Structure formats: structure tokens, C-alpha cells
Amino acid sequence: MWGVIVGLAVALMGDEPVDELIKGPDIALDQAKTGGRGTCVQYEPGMDAHLQATQQMRIPLRHALAKGELQVQYQPLVNLHRGRITTYEALARWPHPEKGQVSRAEFIPAAEETGLIVPRGEWILRQACTEAVKWPAHVSVAVNLSPLQFKNRRLAATVNDILEGTALHASRIQLEITESVLLEESDGNLQILNEIRQLGVKIAIDDFGAGFSSLSYLRTFPFDKIKVDRSFITTEEQRVTGNR
Numbered sequence: 001m002w003g004v005i006v007g008l009a010v011a012l013m014g015d016e017p018v019d020e021l022i023k024g025p026d027i028a029l030d031q032a033k034t035g036g037r038g039t040c041v042q043y044e045p046g047m048d049a050h051l052q053a054t055q056q057m058r059i060p061l062r063h064a065l066a067k068g069e070l071q072v073q074y075q076p077l078v079n080l081h082r083g084r085i086t087t088y089e090a091l092a093r094w095p096h097p098e099k100g101q102v103s104r105a106e107f108i109p110a111a112e113e114t115g116l117i118v119p120r121g122e123w124i125l126r127q128a129c130t131e132a133v134k135w136p137a138h139v140s141v142a143v144n145l146s147p148l149q150f151k152n153r154r155l156a157a158t159v160n161d162i163l164e165g166t167a168l169h170a171s172r173i174q175l176e177i178t179e180s181v182l183l184e185e186s187d188g189n190l191q192i193l194n195e196i197r198q199l200g201v202k203i204a205i206d207d208f209g210a211g212f213s214s215l216s217y218l219r220t221f222p223f224d225k226i227k228v229d230r231s232f233i234t235t236e237e238q239r240v241t242g243n244r
Contacts (some may be wrong), residue, residue, distance in 0.1 A: 002230050004121065004123045005029065005039050006029070006038075006040040006041070008024075008025050008040070008042055008043065008135050009024030009025045009042070009043040009123070010042060010043075023045060023128040024043035024140040024178055024210070025135055028036070029041070030242055035134060040089045046139060057106065057107060057114075058110065058114045058116065058188075061107055061110060061111060061116055061120075062116060063095075064094060064096070064122065064171075065119060065120060068147055069094065069095065069096070069097070069224065070092055070094050070120070070123070070124075071092070071093045071094070071095060071173075072091065072092060072093070072127045072128060072131070073088050073090075073091050074088035074089065074090060074091070074128075074131070074141075075088065075089045076088055076090055077089060077153060078144070085139060086138065086139065086140065087139065087140045087141065087142050087174065088127075088132070088135070088139065088140075088141050088142070089141075089143075090124055090127070090128035090141055090142065090143045090144075091126055092104065092108070092120065094107050098126040100126040102240070105138075111150055113175070114173045115148070116148070117148050118146075118148060118149055118151075118152065119144045120242070121144075121145060121149045122149075122162075123160055124143060125143050125159070126162050126166065127180055128143050128173075129162055129163065129168040129173060130139065130166045132166075132168055132173070133166055133167060133168050136238070138173075138186060139172075140173065140174055140202070141168075141172065141173055141174070142173075142174040142175075142176055143173065143174070143175055143176065143206070144175075144176045144177075144206065145175050145176065145177050145181075147177075147178065147180045147181050147189075150189045150192055151171075151187070153188070153192065154194035154197075155192050156192055156196045156198075156199065159175070159196055159199060160199055163199065163201075169200075169201050170182055170199045170200030171201075171202070172201040172202045172223070173201050173202065174201070174203070174224065174225065174229070175196065175203055175204070176203075176204045176205070176206040177193075177203065177204070177205060177241055178205070178206055178207055178208065179207075179208065181193075181206065182220060182221075186220070190220060190221060193221055194221075197222075203221065203224055204223060204225035204226070204227060205223050205225075205226050207219070207227065208226050208227060
């Protein structure tokens with residue numbers, strides 16, 4: 001399926017510098033590429049600063065991956081009916097040796113925009129599976145997958161290699177995706193999801209309600225879990241309360 005990605009700049013007053021109008025669309029296009037097919041971004045002052053900040057973080061982030069500076073921390077998910085932990089969610093952390101703890105809001109977008117999210121995602125998956133083998137058999141591990149990881153058509157094979165290498169049973173891993181995976185290259189991504197599902201891995205959709213929130217997405221694939229975004233619930237609560 002064909003699609004368009006657009007970056008543009010508009011001279012509203014006609015007095016913008018020519019060099020600003022020339023470089024503006026290129027900067028906007030670079031940012032639009034991270035949104036995938038159907039994305040249109042208009043250049044705004046300050047976008048170049050964001051691009052420079054991203055590029056400056058690229059080399060340190062690459063070194064952090066090579067040197068093993070990134071860490072994986074685990075957030076427990078508790079079954080309230082049984083009163084016990086059933087899953088740990090793997091979360092990436094970057095304790096920079098000089099800057100201290102780098103915010104996920106900084107390095108995750110930078111990793112996505114520079115393509116480093118792919119090796120980082122594979123590394124986290126491997127680390128999480130290696131750690132989960134040591135846990136009780138009833139405890140699973142949840143790992144987020146970036147939409148960019150689906151550009152690797154061998155993603156299912158990579159997951160299988162990691163499971164075999166760590167000896168973790170496939171049923172004990174839950175891979176979480178966002179709605180955007182079903183928007184971009186949906187046919188190919190659905191094929192990958194089916195290949196992963198055939199391994200015995202559980203698939204969850206994360207932050208449902210934060211994006212397009214179409215219930216039709218839930219019919220495209222038999223998800224094992226749906227994690228509803230808090231904003232979706234808050235909006236619905238406000239709507240119901242307002243009708244009373």
C-alpha cells in the first residue's frame with residue numbers, strides 16, 4: 001500500500017529568511033518520517049534545535065548500548081484477586097555516568113528517530129528473557145515493541161532465537177504493541193504478529209485509547225490483553241458524569 005510523508009514550511013508574513021524556508025521543509029520531513037505513512041509536519045521555529053539535540057544524543061546512546069550502560073528495571077503487575085505478582089514489565093533505564101539518570105522522555109524518542117530503537121529493543125528483550133528464567137514459573141515478563149522493530153521482517157525469527165537461547169518458555173513472555181503498528185504497513189505487521197503468536201507468545205495492545213482508538217483494530221488480531229490508556233477512561237468518566 002502506498003502512502004505519503006510530507007514536510008513543509010509556510011511563509012505567513014512573507015518576511016522569513018530564504019535559508020529558513022529552504023531548510024525548514026527538510027527538518028519537518030525528518031520529523032514526519034518518524035510518524036510513518038500519512039504523516040504531515042509543518043516546520044516551526046525550534047524544530048532544528050530538537051533535531052540537533054537528537055543527533056547529539058545519538059552517539060552517547062550508541063556508546064551506552066555498546067558499553068552495557070543501559071539497564072532494565074521491572075515493574076510488578078499484581079493480580080488483586082489472587083494477591084500475587086503475575087507479571088513484571090521490563091522498562092529501559094539509562095543511568096548516564098556524567099549526567100545521571102536520563103529521562104525516558106529524552107532517550108526513547110531519540111532512539112526511535114535515529115533507528116537505535118531496533119538494537120535497543122532486541123537487547124531489552126534478551127535481557128528480560130534471561131532474567132525471567134530465574135523467576136517462579138507462574139510469573140511472566142512483558143516487553144514493549146516499537147513500531148520501528150516491525151520494519152525487520154525477521155522479527156518473529158529474532159524472538160524465537162532469543163527464546164531458544166534463554167530457554168524461556170514462550171507462554172511466559174508478553175509482547176506489547178501500540179495501535180500505530182496496525183496503522184503502518186498493517187498487512188505485513190499482522191503477518192509478523194501471527195508468526196510471533198504461532199511461537200506461543202502472548203500479544204497485548206498497549207495504551208489503547210491514546211491514539212485513534214478504533215474498536216475495529218481489536219477485530220484484526222486476537223489480542224491476549226488490552227491495556228486501556230488512562231486518558232481514555234478519564235474522558236469516558238467525564239462524559240458519563242456530565243450526562244447525569
